[in-house]
Ligand SMILES: Nc1nc2c(ncn2[C@@H]2O[C@H](COP(=O)(O)OP(=O)(O)OP(=O)(O)O)[C@@H](O)[C@H]2O)c(=O)[nH]1
């Protein structure tokens with residue numbers, strides 16, 4: 001037996017336009033699969049192997065829909081034999097009609113099944129059951145391959161009861177699956193069902209389940225790394241611009257500020273592209289407005305309170321971390337100033353936060369004396385910015401990570417106030433502030449600190465992605 | 467781990483393609499190595515792809531050149547300083563306090579600064595490092611060698627590494643200077659006889675000074691007592707400038723005073739040379755460690771390591787399906803109003819009861835109704851086609867896509883009838899009115915067949 005036949009295979013088959021490609025796209029996490037509301041989009045079978053280090057764990061096939069099921073069944077019945085030989089008749093049908101354009105779709109879809117693939121029969125239960133489906137199911141029965149039915153709901157109506165009654169005559173396993181609302185839990189559930197199709201496959205499909213778990217884990221980890229990188233890049237970024245004598249200082253300052261903001265947006269954009277790549281959502285169509293958040297600009301007042309901390313929260317954060325600084329002073333002086341130190345530190349921190357709510361970073365003029373003057377902006381001094389930036393990228397990542405690969409419509413990224421409560425609680429804020437404070441002070445995060453920052457982000461991400 | 471391999475790795479990580487599959491198979495082949503060795507193995511494998519002269523060679527060459535110049539200058543400076551300090555003009559003895567200051571005090575102070583610099587080397591902007599002349603030499607040399615400066619700019623040397631390079635260089639320079647000083651001492655005592663004396667304005671008795679020297683000599687006083695001045699020697703070699711001229715006692719003991727040189731040599735050897743050598747070794751180790759840390763914290767290196775050591779999982783073939791978006795905007799192709807009287811009604815996958823109901827519902831009069839498609843046999847459908855003539859209505863389920871089975875039937879009907887009206891109907895819930903999107907699918911599919919004989923109800 002060749003290696004091709006060792007691993008489990010599954011062919012996703014059914015009537016045209018019932019979401020076969022959508023299901024494959026979701027399960028294979030591939031956003032390049034052709035999906036459209038035009039029936040007959042898929043004309044060739046396409047294989048989607050799950051591979052680890054080159055070894056195939058299972059293989060999934062997207063297939064065209066049945067076009068002339070009655071004709072095929074009629075042919076099969078004409079060559080009727082005893083039930084145990086029926087699959088040979090199907091084989092013969094393929095051989096005879098391989099070059100017959102009338103049966104191109106049927107040959108394409110039967111081929112993987114006859115090579116040993118289990119059958120995943122897809123129906124759309126938002127449309128009524130009809131007798132025209134019987135021929136298809138009958139043909140599938142003739143192949144003698146293990147099979148299950150997947151009920152998809154493309155529209156709002158629900159005819160699943162009728163469907164279940166009809167399907168139960170042909171399939172032992174009937175599951176509901178929505179490729180548009182696909183996540184790791186439904187993924188796991190569907191694989192569990194697939195594992196039951198054939199005893200020999202169970203172990204390998206279970207291994208695939210475990211693999212997917214660690215795969216999701218890895219994707220989350222890579223996302224956290226990317227996010228941490230974005231945060232470090234944007235918080236520590238310094239923009240510089242030589243200032244010539246004849247140039248107007250105010251104008252140049254404004255320009256530098258533009259450059260500074262543009263660079264921060266660029267960092268965010270780059271990080272988003274990386275997140276897309278990590279989650280395999282490169283082809284997702286996002287209209288420009290929605291992705292650049294033009295309406296809710298990164299630097300507008302509105303977004304400051306929408307995604308970041310409110311003035312009050314900011315004060316609280318600053319006061320508590322300010323008090324920590326004060327405690328440091330107290331320790332130095334052996335506790336004599338215990339209360340005083342804390343109070344002063346808190347006050348300084350709080351007032352500082354209040355004052356710098358809408359300031360990013362001051363623009364400094366360097367080298368006044370030497371003659372070559374340079375304008376410099378950064379690193380980010382605004383204590384709120386890190387929360388805005390982190391909130392935005394977490395929102396982006398969570399949206400992308402929770403998005404089905406079957407999605408072809410442009411998605412609208414709209415973050416609401418409630419999102420902040422999902423990821424930012426008091427403990428997190430305090431833990432984060434430690435790192436944000438460091439970068440505000442222009443200090444480099446050590447490798448260990450970076451690791452713990454990353455871990456903190458990963459933990460938040462897990463809450464969001466689930 | 468040296469600077470050159472660090473730079474090579476940095477360049478390779480930037481320039482090599484990042485194919486996960488290739489990286490993973492490399493990782494699997496080198497799974498038993500430590501992460502650092504994996505990186506090194508990877509670097510070695512790809513080294514040949516770098517164009518020569520390699521950036522690392524250019525930078526190394528430049529740094530080496532600067533270092534050599536600095537070392538030679540420092541050595542000469544050390545010798546000149548030594549000779550200058552020990553110059554004995556025959557009338558005044560050599561005040562050994564000067565020499566001690568240069569050979570012991572200044573090294574100790576600068577070593578303390580070096581240690582502080584080492585401890586704080588992790589900070590990106592280390593002031594102590596910037597104070598070092600080893601730091602400024604690079605800038606100065608870069609001024610006249612633009613090429614080298616460009617090479618330096620091309621690679622972003624981690625500030626930690628940069629700090630340690632400067633620290634190590636400072637130690638080498640100081641070591642060269644100290645060796646120069648030591649050589650000068652040996653040279654001078656070998657070629658002339660030098661009368662050493664000590665002189666200070668401070669109210670320092672001979673005994674105090676002796677105690678001080680005794681302390682200084684602790685590293686060697688037990689095993690090399692000849693190199694520790696005795697109290698009498700200290701007393702004898704005190705020199706009062708105010709007293710004018712060289713006192714007779716000094717001259718009388720001139721040869722005895724010469725014994726000082728052993729002490730000075732040991733002091734130089736220990737404080738200036740040996741301790742510095744120790745610091746130099748620490749700085750070499752520090753640089754190696756900094757390079758290691760820098761290498762492991764390169765983002766691309768971390769990426770490479772995880773690509774190598776994490777299983778490479780793909781859920782689909784990598785070659786991309788060409789993106790087909792076949793959705794075309796729906797364009798109504800003219801509304802065809804059905805007349806109400808027909809010769810026959812057929813329903814594709816719709817049974818006869820349903821057909822009668824539909825006829826009622828849409829006010830259609832027809833003498834006969836036929837169920838076609840569905841689970842009919844092909845023969846039954848053929849019979850219906852045989853009987854078809856005149857004007858025929860074919861109801862179809864708008865929500866089900868037109869399969870080729872249905873198209874076959876329609877094509878066959880066309881050859882038989884005078885007028886064919888294809889009527890996509892909607893769901894019961896929607897009052898049998900088909901939604902335009904579904905109708906559009908049918909229209910698109912049937913467009914090649916539509917003519918004055920074949921209508922479709924939209
Ligand atoms: N809202 C919604 N739409 C779905 C769902 N599943 C599929 N669709 C849509 O249904 C249409 C058909 O989906 P496909 O995945 O292309 O169907 P298919 O069975 O592969 O079609 P063919 O390849 O033409 O046979 C597309 O427009 C999908 O976006 C679903 O669960 N919810």
Ligand SMILES: [Mg+2]
Pocket residue numbers: 020021022034035041042062063064
């Ligand atoms: Mg398809």
